[in-house]
Amino acid sequence: MKYNRFLPLAAPLIVFLLSEIFFYKPKLIFVVIILIFIIFLFTIRQFILANKSNQKFWNLLILPSCFSISLIIFTTIIPNKFIIQILFILNSIFLYNYFSAIYYLLVNSNNFKKENLRNLSSYGNFLTYFFFTSSIYGFQVFLNIQVWILMLIVIIFTALIAYQVAWANEILLKKSLFYILLICLVLTEIAWSVSFLSLNYYILGLIISICYYIIIGLTRFFLQDILNKKLIKQYLIFGCLSILAVLFTARWI
Numbered sequence: 001m002k003y004n005r006f007l008p009l010a011a012p013l014i015v016f017l018l019s020e021i022f023f024y025k026p027k028l029i030f031v032v033i034i035l036i037f038i039i040f041l042f043t044i045r046q047f048i049l050a051n052k053s054n055q056k057f058w059n060l061l062i063l064p065s066c067f068s069i070s071l072i073i074f075t076t077i078i079p080n081k082f083i084i085q086i087l088f089i090l091n092s093i094f095l096y097n098y099f100s101a102i103y104y105l106l107v108n109s110n111n112f113k114k115e116n117l118r119n120l121s122s123y124g125n126f127l128t129y130f131f132f133t134s135s136i137y138g139f140q141v142f143l144n145i146q147v148w149i150l151m152l153i154v155i156i157f158t159a160l161i162a163y164q165v166a167w168a169n170e171i172l173l174k175k176s177l178f179y180i181l182l183i184c185l186v187l188t189e190i191a192w193s194v195s196f197l198s199l200n201y202y203i204l205g206l207i208i209s210i211c212y213y214i215i216i217g218l219t220r221f222f223l224q225d226i227l228n229k230k231l232i233k234q235y236l237i238f239g240c241l242s243i244l245a246v247l248f249t250a251r252w253i
Contacts, residue, residue: 004050004107008099011043012092015068019088022072029076033069040064043099047106055106062164064098066157067091067124070131077138077201094124121168122217125161129212132157133191134205140195147195154191158184158212165216171223179219187212203250207243214239 015036022032044060071091075084098120104112136150162183166176191208199207214235221227 004046005103007043007046008096008103011039011099012095014039015095016088016092019072019091023075023081023084023088026076029072033072036068036072037065040068044102047102051106051109059164059167060102062160063121063124063128063168064095066132066160066164067094067098067128070128070135073135074131077135077142094120094127098124118168121165125165125216126209126213129158129161130205130209132205133208134202136191137195137201137204141201147192150195151188151192155184155188158187161212162216165220166223169220169224171220176223179223183215183219186215199250203246206246210239210242210246 018032018035018039022029040061041057044057047060048055048057068091071087075087078084078087097116101112101117101120105117133154136154139145140147140150159180162180163173163176166173166180187208190211194204194207197204217235218227218232221231
């Protein structure tokens, strides 16, 4: 339908308005999350129907859902209202770019660029993982939830993110399944170990997110048969320097 071309702009705007409702009425968080999920489902469904594509809707639904929901949950542990508003705007910008990429993928394929979707997946999932893990550690502090329960959630969430990265980079599930499970186990083990450090939950989330970025990046290159010594050195040097910089500048509680 003709109005499909307006959905990449309409969907983020509606999500922004719903986010503002949550901002003023925090008790409606579950209602807002459900409505946002429905908006994403409707938008992606329209794109798929417009092209009569056999694309599986869940492949397209994972990233925007995880990004937005993690961001909204993350704002519950942020005291600064100005930063919360910036995050809402960031969410809208990301969603606009993501749904524009999906629109070009399914509806206007002549202008579709694979690299755009891959970049959105790479950087979007990194931010998603930061929002999510920071929230997990925040809940451990504020709600006193047992660590093993939080780690089960980490396993499920990591599996979704790793699967999305594999899909965005056109890596078949048969080829990536073992590595997705391995990534889940490794990152969960790291997350469990890091949870015992007396660091701010933002810092803990950032450390785990850097680990995620290194592991998922090297695994992706390996499965694409383009991994080499140069890439390994770049990722390891970047990761080690980033973690050291975070630790040296962090405030110990």
